[in-house]
Amino acid sequence: MKKELDRSKASFKLDLIETANADPMVSAADLKLLAAYVAVMAWPSCKSWLVEPLGRAMTGLSHGQFWKSRARLLGDNEEKRAYLIAVRQGGKVSTYKLINPFRDEARALVEAKLEYHREVERQRKATKRTSSSVQNLEGHESDLSLHKMEGQNDACPSKKWGPVPPENGGNTPSVIPPSKKGVREEASLGSNVVPFNHPRKAS
Structure with a gap:
């Protein structure tokens, strides 16, 4: 019996948190405070007692955020959707019942x-x-x-350049080998003229 109650309690808590998480009317601060109320909830009555110091310690909310989120969870929002119902108010601690509508x-x-x-x-x-x-x-x-462009380039015939014909021989200056050139110069000089740097024979 206790296991069934624990299983039902865990299922109720999980469903409630999943519902509030998907609810566009529930802010991040509201969800934190609701989780704190769920943590101290009695089962199966679903009643919860949460003093402000403990709630702020569990959620990290400021004084103003705590009271604003609690009012929103009580139905003070655009959709008038409540997750807490006041069971007993007054005294040191107010008692609320958690619901999942x-x-x-x-x-x-x-x-x-x-x-x-x-x-x-x-x-x-x-x-x-x-x-x-x-x-x-x-x-x-x-x-x-x-x-396609490469195929067109391959299809173009390439120009084959033939050898350049030699120029006319008459326009090409003749080159005389050095040995023959010296002989011609010596032959053109007189017999009594000694070429430059040529050793003179003793008479």
Whole structure:
């Protein structure tokens, strides 16, 4: 029996926290304070006693944040949605009962958001695939154009340049070998003229 009660208590706590976490009316500070009330909740009455010093120590909220979040959990929000019901007020500690009225709506909201995010993800992947296909097509067309240009260049006949014909011999100065040139110069001189640097014979 005790195990069943503990299991039911844990299930109630988990459902309540999951519901409040999905509720757009619950702020981060509200969720912290609600978790603190859940931590000190009695079972199966679902009653909770939480003094301000302990609540602030458990949540890290300031004095103003503590009282503002508690008012919101009591239904002081746009949707008038309450997670706490006052059972006994006055005295040193007020007693509240934890309730979970938004559980079914919260689950439906989570399912709707899940489907929305899945659709966004599908569209993102589809757009990515389309962009990738366009890039691949453009790259393929570029390769085809490049191959076509290379084929045209290969088809052009290459010019074969023949040897340059030699110039006319009459315009080409003749070069006389040094040995023969010296002989001609000596022959053109008189017999009595001794070439420069030529040793003179003794008479």
